Amino acid sequence: MIVTSLLFLFIPQPCSAGDAPAQDDKGVTLSLRYLPSAFIEYEGEGARNSMNNTWENKVKSHNVVTELELGCELSDISGISVSYLANSPTIDEEKSSSGLQFNDVIMKVDHLSINYLRGLKGSSLKAVLGYQYVRQCFERSNFRLYPPESVKFAAKEVIRAHGVNFGITGRYFSPVYLEFDLITGILLYTDNWQSADVSQLTDKGYTYRVKLESGIDTGSYSAGIGALREMYHPQVKGGASTDEIVYSYSQNKTDLMGFYIFAKVMF
Numbered sequence: 001m002i003v004t005s006l007l008f009l010f011i012p013q014p015c016s017a018g019d020a021p022a023q024d025d026k027g028v029t030l031s032l033r034y035l036p037s038a039f040i041e042y043e044g045e046g047a048r049n050s051m052n053n054t055w056e057n058k059v060k061s062h063n064v065v066t067e068l069e070l071g072c073e074l075s076d077i078s079g080i081s082v083s084y085l086a087n088s089p090t091i092d093e094e095k096s097s098s099g100l101q102f103n104d105v106i107m108k109v110d111h112l113s114i115n116y117l118r119g120l121k122g123s124s125l126k127a128v129l130g131y132q133y134v135r136q137c138f139e140r141s142n143f144r145l146y147p148p149e150s151v152k153f154a155a156k157e158v159i160r161a162h163g164v165n166f167g168i169t170g171r172y173f174s175p176v177y178l179e180f181d182l183i184t185g186i187l188l189y190t191d192n193w194q195s196a197d198v199s200q201l202t203d204k205g206y207t208y209r210v211k212l213e214s215g216i217d218t219g220s221y222s223a224g225i226g227a228l229r230e231m232y233h234p235q236v237k238g239g240a241s242t243d244e245i246v247y248s249y250s251q252n253k254t255d256l257m258g259f260y261i262f263a264k265v266m267f
Contacts, residue, residue, distance in 0.1 A: 028072050031264040035065040035228065038258030040087060042094075042107060042136075044249030055246045059094045059105055063087040065258065067228075077119035077126075085111040085230070087256070094140065101245060102144040108137040109254055111207075111230065115165055125170045132185050134161040134207065134232045136252055143245045155247040157194050161205060161234035163187035174217060181211035192236040194248035205234040215262065222264045229257040 042059040069083040087109050094105040115130030141154040167183030185207040208231050215224020233253040240248035 028070070028267045029264055030267070031067075031069040031071070031262060033067040033069070033226065033228070033260045033262040035067075035258040035260040037062045038065040038087065038228075038256055040065075040107070040109070041255045043251075043253045044094075045251040046246065046249035055241075055249070056097045057094050057101070057246070057249065058097065059092050059107055061090060061092040061107065063090060065256065065260075067260075079117045081113075081115050081117060083111075083113045083115075085109075096246075100146050102146075103140050103245070104142040106137075106139040107254075108135075109232070109256065110135040110137075111232065113165055117169065120168075124172065125168050128165060128167045128169055128181075128183055130165045132163050132165050132207065134163075134187070134234060135159065136232070136234065136254060140247055145244060149244075151244055153242065153245060153247070155194065157192060157248055159190065159192045159234050159236055159252055161187040161190040161232070163189075163204070163207065165207075167209075176216055177214065177222075179211075179213045179215075181209055183209040185209075187234055190234045190236045192248070194240040203235055205232075207232050213262065215264075220266055223262065225259065225261055227257075227259050229255075231255045 040059075040061045040063055042061075043056065044058075045056045065085065065087045067083055067085040069081060071079060071081045073079045087107075089106050089108045091104055091106055093102060095102045110133075112133040113130060114132075115128050117126045117128055119126050136157075136159040138157040138159075139154070140157070143151040143153050145151060163185050165183055165185045167181065169179070169181045169183070171177055171179040187205040187207065190204045210229045211226060213224060213226030215222045215226075231253065233251070235251050237250065240246075
């Protein structure tokens with residue numbers, strides 16, 4: 001099934017009569033998506049000193065998020081896109097679900113994707129296959145415990161993950177158009193600064209992306225609005241802690257979502 005689907009990437013793809021007409025213009029496009037108040041929720045779960053003592057912390061924040069995308073049409077049916085998404089971090093509160101630990105955190109998320117797109121046979125949809133890189137950075141400080149106690153401790157955690165993307169994207173109507181992305185990914189390699197041997201994970205994690213966009217395309221430029229949701233779930237050798245606090249987690253799930261405005265120009 002998977003092999004058959006991937007073969008679509010290399011089969012010539014004529015458009016069917018009911019499909020939207022292919023654009024004659026080919027070239028390089030540059031897009032900017034701006035999310036003025038994206039909701040970002042982080043959940044970290046790991047072990048504290050032993051596999052039987054699990055610990056979970058959460059962060060809820062609203063950040064400015066921007067995504068820059070560079071696209072290049074190779075032919076009527078294929079192209080390459082490179083996108084980079086990042087948030088503008090703020091100081092937020094991280095707290096355990098049990099209410100026993102609180103701390104300040106500065107959370108930074110980066111996501112780089114390099115994808116090859118090719119039209120599917122007999123359809124206006126395009127298959128997406130490519131590489132992705134996810135980075136999560138956490139600067140934790142000002143730890144507080146319950147019963148009330150302040151701990152002078154700070155820790156920086158950087159989690160990096162490499163993997164593959166695959167999915168579909170589609171675009172309908174013109175000049176007012178509707179476009180969507182449905183992309184998932186598997187993380188193949190992860191590492192982190194803080195590590196411990198108490199949590200051994202065989203899976204490296206996964207990601208997904210859902211985008212719905214509508215705009216006006218004049219041929220030379222386009223603009224409009226959209227909604228975006230991305231989730232990153234890298235798994236690492238985490239669970240690092242002192243006798244009092246936990247400052248590294250083996251499972252790190254970040255859910256990012258919000259509405260955006262965008263502009264795109266063609267060169």
